[in-house]
């Protein structure tokens with residue numbers, strides 16, 4: 001079973017040399033931030049305050065005008081916990097008790113992520129479950145379990161309708177925001193139907209699929225037949241929209257990837273003369289939502305930068321929070337309402353590369369985007385959902401002392417590494433498999449390395465070129481109309497039903 005496309009794998013590894021062998025000596029341990037609670041009475045009081053908040057919760061049974069679904073790709077529970085501690089410690093606070101933006105959402109369900117044919121899913125069937133309500137086969141998007149992966153003709157009759165298509169058909173506005181390519185599995189689930197998630201551009205498609213009438217995902221986005229089309233599309237993947245003969249505006253030595261010679265950006269601009277097309281942070285910032293009818297932003301030939309690299313010299317890209325804010329400003333002009341997906345698409349890629357730092361920094365960026373959205377909407381009429389499509393083989397383990405740096409080696413007390421049976425230290429964060437695996441004999445001593453370095457790759461057990469997804473449950477959290485339906489343990493496809501019901505769509 002194919003679990004990861006070669007393009008995706010490459011993208012995991014090209015952004016930076018993800019290895020820090022021979023890294024400088026670790027920085028001296030900082031004194032951990034103090035716990036805000038230090039007595040038994042303090043814990044009882046804090047628990048009482050949380051109980052009071054729970055008792056005061058009243059279900060919001062209104063109809064939702066708007067739905068915003070945030071997806072942290074690959075953001076399993078261990079990522080949520082480590083990300084929370086990472087964010088709190090970055091702020092100089094007590095990480096363990098830190099309350100991140102996601103933690104504030106009042107309603108939560110556990111979500112079963114298996115796909116129709118796999119115990120551990122990829123992002124194509126999981127996204128289809130979330131936005132179209134149907135579990136399907138690994139590798140396919142927007143088609144049901146009757147489809148056959150890689151077979152256009154056999155899959156074409158089994159298209160399933162997404163919440164985005166339903167919204168457009170009813171006159172609502174729609175938008176997708178992702179730090180991955182905008183044609184990647186998760187955002188593509190909003191608008192595409194394909195027997196193969198890697199068919200992001202026609203050059204990736206076999207002749208048989210083209211002959212059978214299937215089109216690539218980029219073209220499906222531009223030619224989407226619902227309503228007036230997607231109103232906001234912000235992400236990476238520029239190369240999938242321009243011909244192989246055309247130079248990229250940001251990297252003139254790079255060319256587009258389209259084999260059919262089509263310039264889909266020109267096609268879109270011609271069809272949307274009052275729409276704005278942008279490709280860097282300056283042109284993005286210049287867009288006035290009051291004037292532009294639609295917004296297409298493609299900020300990298302492939303995926304956008306990881307948040308940890310985004311602000312480095314030359315990377316002129318908006319943050320996930322900035323894209324979210326502008327998307328909401330654009331979409332909220334529609335009085336009927338809107339449906340928006342915001343994906344932190346690269347938590348997943350950093351994990352595949354065995355690099356916790358970038359995965360956690362992108363998780364913090366998702367929190368910032370959520371915070372921006374919470375400040376821009378009215379929860380009386382807007383349902384906000386935050387979930388993940390699947391977990392990863394990512395662990396947080398050992399017995400580090402409270403306040404130990406989350407990227408550090410297990411230490412108790414802080415600064416005194418706990419040693420394994422081979423006399424070496426070990427990090428709190430690790431992977432069950434992936435590129436960080438080495439044999440026991442050649443295992444280096446993390447206690448002598450800078451495990452907090454951006455490029456540090458955590459050790460792993462089973463050697464794989466790319467770390468894998470996990471099959472454990474993820475969580476969905478929510479606020480706003482019908483958010484209280486997120487409770488218990490639910491199937492991933494039920495998320496669609498709750499959103500659909502909240503919007504009052506039949």
Ligand SMILES: [Zn+2]
Pocket residue numbers: 074123348349352469
């Ligand atoms: Zn993945």
